Amino acid sequence: MEKVIAGYSVDVTEEGYLTNKGQWNKEIAEAIAKEIGIDELTEGHWKVIEFIQKDLAKTEKMPTIRRVKNAGGIETKELYRLFPEGPLLKATKIAGLSKPVSCV
Amino acid sequence: MKRILILGAGTAGTMMANHLVKKVNKNEWLITIVDQYEKHYYQPGFLFIPFGIYSEKDVIKEKTDLLPKGVEYIQASVELIEAEKKQVILGDAKTIPYDILIIATGCEIVPGEVEGVDQGWRKDIFDFYTIEGAVALRDKLKDWEGGKLVVHISEMPIKCPVAPLEFVFLADWFFREKKKNRKKVELCYVTPLDSAFTKQKCADVLSDYFPQKNIDLIKNFSVSHVDAESRKLVSLDDREVTYDLLVTIPVNMGSKLIARSDLGDDLNFVPTDKHTLQSKAYENIFVIGDATDIPASKAGSVAHFEAEILTDNILSYINNKPLTASFDGHANCFIESGYNKALLIDFNYEIEPVEGTFPLPGIGPFSLLKETRINHLGKLAFRHIYWNMLLKGIPIPTVSPDMKKSGKKLEGLAVDVQS
Ligand SMILES: Cc1cc2nc3c(=O)[nH]c(=O)nc-3n(C[C@H](O)[C@H](O)[C@H](O)COP(=O)(O)OP(=O)(O)OC[C@H]3O[C@@H](n4cnc5c(N)ncnc54)[C@H](O)[C@@H]3O)c2cc1C
Numbered sequence: 110m111e112k113v114i115a116g117y118s119v120d121v122t123e124e125g126y127l128t129n130k131g132q133w134n135k136e137i138a139e140a141i142a143k144e145i146g147i148d149e150l151t152e153g154h155w156k157v158i159e160f161i162q163k164d165l166a167k168t169e170k171m172p173t174i175r176r177v178k179n180a181g182g183i184e185t186k187e188l189y190r191l192f193p194e195g196p197l198l199k200a201t202k203i204a205g206l207s208k209p210v211s212c213v
Numbered sequence: 214m215k216r217i218l219i220l221g222a223g224t225a226g227t228m229m230a231n232h233l234v235k236k237v238n239k240n241e242w243l244i245t246i247v248d249q250y251e252k253h254y255y256q257p258g259f260l261f262i263p264f265g266i267y268s269e270k271d272v273i274k275e276k277t278d279l280l281p282k283g284v285e286y287i288q289a290s291v292e293l294i295e296a297e298k299k300q301v302i303l304g305d306a307k308t309i310p311y312d313i314l315i316i317a318t319g320c321e322i323v324p325g326e327v328e329g330v331d332q333g334w335r336k337d338i339f340d341f342y343t344i345e346g347a348v349a350l351r352d353k354l355k356d357w358e359g360g361k362l363v364v365h366i367s368e369m370p371i372k373c374p375v376a377p378l379e380f381v382f383l384a385d386w387f388f389r390e391k392k393k394n395r396k397k398v399e400l401c402y403v404t405p406l407d408s409a410f411t412k413q414k415c416a417d418v419l420s421d422y423f424p425q426k427n428i429d430l431i432k433n434f435s436v437s438h439v440d441a442e443s444r445k446l447v448s449l450d451d452r453e454v455t456y457d458l459l460v461t462i463p464v465n466m467g468s469k470l471i472a473r474s475d476l477g478d479d480l481n482f483v484p485t486d487k488h489t490l491q492s493k494a495y496e497n498i499f500v501i502g503d504a505t506d507i508p509a510s511k512a513g514s515v516a517h518f519e520a521e522i523l524t525d526n527i528l529s530y531i532n533n534k535p536l537t538a539s540f541d542g543h544a545n546c547f548i549e550s551g552y553n554k555a556l557l558i559d560f561n562y563e564i565e566p567v568e569g570t571f572p573l574p575g576i577g578p579f580s581l582l583k584e585t586r587i588n589h590l591g592k593l594a595f596r597h598i599y600w601n602m603l604l605k606g607i608p609i610p611t612v613s614p615d616m617k618k619s620g621k622k623l624e625g626l627a628v629d630v631q632s
Pocket residue numbers: 220221222223224225226247248249250255256257258259260289290291292317318319320341342343372373376468470501502503504511512513514515516545546547
């Protein structure tokens with residue numbers, strides 16, 4: 110479905126995840142962040158978002174929390190501080206990526 | 214002679230040896246299989262040991278009794294896979310060259326991945342994912358006087374993702390019917406998932422069982438560490454769950470061999486094509502069972518279906534043909550729910566578990582996503598099927614590797630397109 114975020118019209122899933130990475134930009138990221146309770150995207154947040162985007166492009170697989178720690182160098186405790194509760198659910202949404210599927 | 218080398222003679226490796234020995238030209242191909250241990254364990258039986266339903270003898274056989282004639286078996290630990298050189302180095306420094314490698318080294322629990330677990334290990338922190346753990350827990354439960362028993366999953370994925378649920382349901386039955394002290398036992402289930410199980414419809418059915426059986430369900434709990442001294446689990450967002458007895462499912466990781474050989478991801482699982490089961494890095498390396506990183510359940514039933522697909526693809530590879538056999542993620546799992554009942558789920562990459570009948574549409578005898586006594590008998594019969602059919606690579610009549618849609622209620626089901 111279509112939704113207007115930060116003035117841009119974008120395609121999203123019912124849960125609000127962008128379906129087209131190409132439509133993403135930093136203003137959209139900031140607006141989604143506010144919507145899910147993160148008032149300001151700090152340097153720490155951007156480090157996570159950029160790591161996830163790059164790693165996904167490289168490995169073609171959504172990184173896990175463990176990978177964000179090992180390959181991204183971001184401690185899990187810090188990740189939870191930045192994105193409380195479901196850090197990957199929140200970070201991927203802000204990063205304009207699809208919702209990580211839970212492993213079976 | 215060319216060689217097909219299988220690493221790991223567990224569930225999947227044994228199945229592959231049994232399939233391939235019947236299919237490849239023995240004047241051209243030698244099949245060699247390596248494993249570090251002498252004994253084969255029926256791991257699904259570990260669930261029943263703590264409650265005294267099975268004992269060690271029900272779950273152990275000699276590996277050599279399960280491997281076919283015509284396959285060379287080497288008992289040794291594998292130290293290194295040198296993929297570029299197409300060879301493997303064993304613990305005694307012996308080198309084995311191969312033309313085709315099948316990695317079937319499974320996965321193992323790594324308790325030390327969660328800080329604090331080692332301090333309480335096998336005192337008031339137990340597992341049932343190993344034979345030693347299941348036996349130690351049986352002995353602990355024998356004279357445990359009651360208190361708060363917490364069943365806990367550290368991190369996904371784990372092998373047999375339904376086993377911890379089965380454990381807590383059986384615990385409820387065990388304390389009520391066998392020990393007659395359920396009133397003195399508080400049961401609590403702690404999971405990092407946002408519901409009781411990974412698949413939504415199944416989670417909805419199972420979550421009703423928690424209030425019915427008086428089990429506390431704590432969701433979204435990502436463990437930071439265990440405080441073994443004051444006996445509590447602490448989450449990354451600073452929530453705490455106290456326990457008297459903790460049954461934890463430690464982090465599950467692929468064999469360290471995979472990390473040493475630089476072939477794995479962050480959990481030492483090997484990146485694998487989810488349909489062909491060929492490794493992503495080397496075209497002559499194939500991966501099966503718990504060792505892969507594919508988004509399917511880590512289960513013996515999955516290994517069984519994969520083995521049929523992989524056998525076809527290896528034959529195609531040998532004959533320089535495209536790998537056309539395609540694994541659909543098919544899994545089939547009984548879920549013991551206590552009081553001599555069980556549920557059955559049957560699903561694949563795209564279609565989550567739903568209600569219906571299995572394996573015969575409209576007939577059964579098993580009911581999908583419903584608690585029945587027949588399902589429980591099926592779960593118990595699975596042990597005989599495992600030893601006598603699955604490991605030997607004998608297909609089960611009416612159960613194909615591809616998941617069947619007939620006999621399932623699929624109306625209104627959202628198809629999981631991402632996986
Ligand atoms: C408690 C529990 C309950 C379960 N319940 C069910 C169930 O109800 N239904 C179901 O379908 N599945 C169930 N499973 C899962 C099932 O047992 C596994 O998915 C299955 O055994 C996987 O087979 P595998 O061959 O990949 O690994 P494994 O059978 O574990 O075999 C791996 C083999 O590789 C060997 N190996 C590893 N590294 C090395 C090395 N470096 N050198 C030499 N050898 C090595 C090991 O010794 C082992 O023999 C359960 C598992 C557990 C723990």
